[in-house]
Amino acid sequence: MPKAPLLAPGEIDERLRALTGWSREGDAIAKRFTFADFAGALAFVNSIAEPAEAMNHHPDVAIHWNEVTLTLWTHASGGLTSKDFDLAAAIDERAGA
Numbered sequence: 001m002p003k004a005p006l007l008a009p010g011e012i013d014e015r016l017r018a019l020t021g022w023s024r025e026g027d028a029i030a031k032r033f034t035f036a037d038f039a040g041a042l043a044f045v046n047s048i049a050e051p052a053e054a055m056n057h058h059p060d061v062a063i064h065w066n067e068v069t070l071t072l073w074t075h076a077s078g079g080l081t082s083k084d085f086d087l088a089a090a091i092d093e094r095a096g097a
Contacts, residue, residue, distance in 0.1 A: 004074050004081035015085040022088055028060075028073035029084055033095055035066045044068055044095065051090035057083045059091070 007015070016024060022031045035041045041063050048070075052058045060071040070091060072084040 003077045004083050006074075006077055006079045006081060007085075012080050015082075019085070019088050020092065025071065027079040028071050029080065029088060030069060030071040031088070031091075032067055032069045035068070038063075038065050041066050041068045047094045048091050051094065052087060055083065055087055055090070057087050059087065 012024065016022060016029065019029075019031075022029045033041075033044060035044060045061055045063065045068055048059070057072075057074070062069040062071075072088055073079060074081040074083050
């Protein structure tokens with residue numbers, strides 16, 4: 001499978017502005033989601049499995065009780081690609097953001 005092309009810095013900035021709450025962290029984008037409790041955090045993580053699997057693109061997930069931090073970057077390409085922003089938008093839809 002060919003690598004997805006990396007986005008230019010200006011395109012990254014433009015796509016980031018179109019998302020709510022996501023921030024750039026080096027060669028990745030990340031967002032923290034907060035829930036009422038641990039069960040809510042786990043339910044959210046389970047809810048994003050479907051779009052991640054459908055896109056064959058998976059976030060790095062960190063859970064701290066009621067908080068979930070998702071980090072996206074295209075490992076095979078070594079940075080940010082359109083896959084990351086497409087998945088971020090799909091995750092936001094699931095979260096109601």
